[in-house]
Amino acid sequence: MCHDTTKLLLGIADENLKITDGETGEDGVIRLTGHLDYTPKACPKCGIINDQKIINYGWRNTTIRFSKVLSNTVILALKRRYFHCKECHGNFLAQTVAVPKHCTISNTSRKECLEKLGEPVSLKHIANEVSASDSFVGRQLMRAERDFQTNWHYLPEIILMDEVKSTKSATGAMSFEFMNGETHELIDLLPYRTINKLEKYFYRFDQAARENVKIIVTDMNYTYPKLVQTVFPNALVVMDKFHIINALNRAFN
Ligand SMILES: [Zn+2]
Known part of the structure; x- marks a missing residue:
């Protein structure tokens, strides 16, 4: 395939970025190789205009991950030009609009x-x-x-509660997300999941809003059923998430 077409398919609108090769591995991963090179207009560290002040200073190997194409993971091994500024003696890496600085996800x-x-x-x-x-x-x-903005005056009759890992570190805290059980719209995502904090959060909703909640669907977690006794006086906890979701889907269909 023409490598400009590959760029087009991946949504790369940077003419300094050239894709030179690509193959699909036995693991189904599409591995592309390419390079990024240009003459910088100015030094991003000291701001000096590049009047013979910035010199090429080798290359650095980086990786960019793209969304799947036909169910295949796409990874671009991108060699980027590294620069040296003679004015401030700083070094910096070629940047592209395809990916934010210091990031590997496109x-x-x-x-x-x-x-x-x-x-x-x-x-x-x-x-x-x-x-x-x-x-x-x-x-x-x-x-x-x-x-x-959270609407503190309304909660749906059915709420799905779940946990997601939202920080990068392996030891990072889990977050709490909950959504409307009928529309599957996200209501809120909270950076904590302890019972005290969740209670405090849910008490910010009107009593009428909290009383409106009839069913809470959740995974096996010991925290959330406790919320029923306190903040959701009329609610029932359903632990079997997939069962109820399937039932709901059938009802909608
Ligand atoms: Zn500089």
Whole structure:
């Protein structure tokens, strides 16, 4: 395939980035190789205009991950030009619009991730589709979440509660997410899941809103059933998540 076409398919709109080779491995992963090179206009460290001040200083190997193409993971091994500034003696790496600085997950994956967050699917599912981790998708969601306001006067009759890992470190705290059980719309994502904090959070909803909740569907977690005795006086906890989701789907169909 023509490598410009590959760029087009991956949504790379950077003419300094050239894809030179690519093959599908036995593991089904499409591995592309390419390089990124240009003459910098100025030094990003000291701001000096590049009047013979910035010299090429070798290459650095980096990786960019893209969303899946025909169910195949796509990884670009990108050699980037490294520069040295004679003015401030700083070094810096060639940058591209295909990926944010210091990141390996492409901007197209990020965009796709945000679009998919609007669909009634799990974070794990999205993570798989955009070839990223659950925690990456969680962080995107957190970022997007700042843009919407919680309505403290309404809660749906059926709520799905779940836990997601939203920080990068393995020891990082789990987050708590809950959504409307009928529409699968996300209601909120919280950076904590302890009973005290959750109670405090849910008490911010009107009593009428909390009394409206009839069913809470959740995984086997000892924390959430306790919420029923306190903040959701009329609710019933259903532990078998998949069972109820299937039942709901059948009812809708
Ligand atoms: Zn400089």
